[in-house]
Amino acid sequence: MAKELSEGSRYAGLTHETLDAQSMMDRVRSPKAGAIVLFAGTTRDNFAGKPVKELQYTSYEPRALQSMLNICTAVHEKHSLTAIAMIHRLGVVPIGEESILIAVSSPHRQAAWRAGEEALEECKEKVEVWKREEFGGGEGGIWRANRDGAVGVRIDRDEKETDPGPGPETNGPVLRPGRLGERGHGPVVARLDPRSEKATKSTPIIE
DSSP states (O other): OOEEEEETTEEEEEESSOOOHHHHHHHHOOTTOSEEEEEEEEOOSEETTEEEEEEEEEEOHHHHHHHHHHHHHHHHHHTTOSEEEEEEEOEEEETTSEEEEEEEEESSHHHHHHHHHHHHHHHHHHSOEEEEEEESTTOOEEEEESSTTOOEEEEOGGGTTTOOOSSGGGTOOBOOOOOTTOOTTOOEEEEEETTTTEEEEEEEEEO
């Protein structure tokens, strides 16, 4: 069951289920639209030369949904779209399956192409979703912000069964107000134990 927010012809959703590309295209279909552009982000089997077994996504759902809807609204207005829909999958996303779908419709294809790419970049930059890359070969995993080039935190093999990652069980990611000139939700760093000054958990803290 997806958690959803919508306003008019703008839709945002989060779900633990497999994503359905056809249903997303149908959400933006309209006789007023001459073009529908669909972006599907899939899990690949490698990162930086390392084999990836799967990705795991978590989010601060209320804020993530609102951020997604805000992005849809801004992109809709900027490009005079007919409709836009964005959904992100949470939990484990196996190799070759989709983690995000963005569907955009507009009277003309040029606006749809531009809007789809812009919506994706804004999502990676601003939405409160974090991912864990689970590597093969016994290397454990890494939590990182859900955007290209984000700094990650290594999770050793002996931590994998006990570290719940960001979420309600660990009070979720820690957010602080942005500083001048910053963009996005910042690098992911390790939580520090003030008594030892050493990292003791790999819960992401959003700097």
